[in-house]
Amino acid sequence: MTATPDSDLAAVPWRSPTVRVVFAATALAPLGVPLVSPALPVVRDAFGLTDATASLLVSVYFLTGIVLSPFLGLLADRFGRKRVLVPSLAAFSVAGGAIAFAPGFRVVLAVRLVQGTAAAGIFVTTVTLIGDAFEGVRRNAVLGANTSVLAAGAAVYPLLGGYLATVSWNAPFLAYLLGLPVTAFAWLGLEETATERRAGGVGYLRRALESLARRAAVVPYATAFLTEVLLFGVVITAVPFLLDDFGFSPVLVGLVLTATEAVSAVVAAANGWLAGRLSDQRIIALGYACYAVGPSVVWADPSLAGVVAGAVVLGAGVGLTMPSVDALLSDLVTTEYRAGALSVRNSVTFLGRAVGPVSFAGIAARTGYRPLLLAAGLVGAAGVAATLALSR
Template sequence: MIQPLVTKESPVWQDGRAIALMMAATLMVMANATISPALAGLERAFMGQPNADLLIRLLVPAPSLTVVIFAPLAGYLVDRYGRRVMLLSGVMLFVVTGSAGFYLPGLELIFASRLALGIAVAMIMTSQTALIGDYFTGEKRSALTGLQISARNFGGFVFLTLAGWFAVSSPRLPFVIYGLAVLYLPFMWLVIKENPIVSVKKNSTETVKKSDGSEIDGHRAWKGWIAALAVLQLMTNMIFFLMPTQLPFFLDSLGYDSAVMTGAGLGALSLAGGCAALFYSRIKRVLSYAGTYALGYGFMALGFAILPLVADVMVILAGCIAVGIGFALAVPNFVGIALQISPSSRRGMAGGVLTTAVFLGQFCSPFLSIPSITSFGYSGTYQGVALLLGTIALFAALKRGMEIFSLRAKVI
């Protein structure tokens, strides 16, 4: 049996449990967008069927809708029946429902399988969030939350590239990519164990308890703080989703080949975010949560501010890169803070609430951005978003400044 490495000297990425949780993280980005390159081919294949146009356009966001509804229940089940069974069951369901579009005969059945895929994603995300809190503390937890964002970004780049190649041969073939998750199962089965927090407390040489007990018992007002985090995460994902949903139309309005430039822009965003997230743990160690929020939202504000300034390829790519870096630095904070303030017995629920916020933000983004673009144009919408993000960054920077002042006052 593979034994997890828990010595203080070993980096977290050498821990088998961390590797398994990063594998799980790649499935989140695979869930929605992997079939995007196949949509045009599917439309031709099902041409003439009732409601075909609508159902095909709903295939991509369909899992998000189910995640929003099911994630809180999944979080409750994770806390009630255990993390391991929910994670492994979720991955199994992911393989079956994700690949179903390859062999199911009718469009209605494919759409139903996409809804079921959302249930699998909710099970995976809530259980893996709880397991991060159970397995790791301190710097290792921060490092892993950053590495998960890197895994999502790099995984998304690989999966979307594969989907594009497969879609050239057949619009059904990209669904096979979901079946690759079956390769994760044997490793996860070996390294993911139940009741890990008890094992770590007894056997690890790493300190897992704080003097105030916050790692174990959580914050007294944790429900209110989780709700506040969820609102901020919902807004953050709603804004970030302007990139994949509106960037193609923005580029088209500038006269660019939207397909080529969108691929380049989103590719640059993903790669930049993946690289930035590798440094999240070091940045958070120096700047704390508040300072990292300030840096992350500051980069996002910069990216949205420069996007509409000049219709130049390099400026547009620079804006995409800045948004990718900022998002990759801000997002790990949500998981880190949630795991720190929530009781160990309720980490599944905390993960479920944040998961709902992520996908609800993605789902609602077009419904708010389209009216804004209609009224104020791309320039006004992007500049307004930049102002909002800059304001959040300023408040976070002030919070960090107050922390530094308080520490110096105690020293004096």
């Protein structure tokens, strides 16, 4: 038998129906926050809110996902990935579009809770489908491309959101209706993954947790949490408000976020190539190095050039870490518990996304953003040391 060349293993099988459906769903997911992030100052002014209260538009979106992601993982392992993904796509789209007609900010937050639950179902099932279908370097390649698609969508949507925010505060939310054609595509194009229908409830959760009770799980779960705290605290929350203080428009804010996500997309796309040369733990350590440098640059030089440079470096770190985080977790568990393991990752991811904006905006109200940026850089440096120590 002829060995498959490493270059072939690192290639993405673009003709795979699973890959096409997963990437289409993943491309929709960035509508959740990057679309509305440039509009935060506009929403704040429209409803007469503080920065911290306006940031709830981001944080509330992730609250139910923190709690319900393991339940969604249980459903995906018990009944199948498709039966969770398709309803999640439909609910995500309809709830998002409904926000445009909300009469007040409390209603906006209530509907965002529903939409966030649906988003959790999308995140859990898409990554699990990749873990089911592929192994080794090929899995890293597809996970890297999936992160790249996510970042590419997140690069485009801030521009769209920034432009629509100049029309009205609620115009960006109409873009969520784009998810309805993706829902139909997933229903028609995705074949259900064969799963073993084991008992659910407490027994399932206990077995899933036992499969994760190992030292190797510390790095991916801690990294998933810290990545989102830094990304959503620094880039998604602090950067728009810093640029708004300089008098820049939502469109320019969108351009900065686009540059950050574009770099993340390019770096993530190379994960399969990197995985053929470095372990996932070392790739994650490189990502932490970017987390150390990026916020420190903004702290040292809070000008437009410094903000852009720091955000871009941090974006590169996200592109390095997240595909390797999911590859590590996929290797730790068998198929029947994979959605459960990745749903826990989704819970800590959503927790980081919820904590990041509120903590940064809330603390900055007393200290300003610069001390927080320095602290973020120190967390990144500590992450490099901890990752390398735990991987020995």
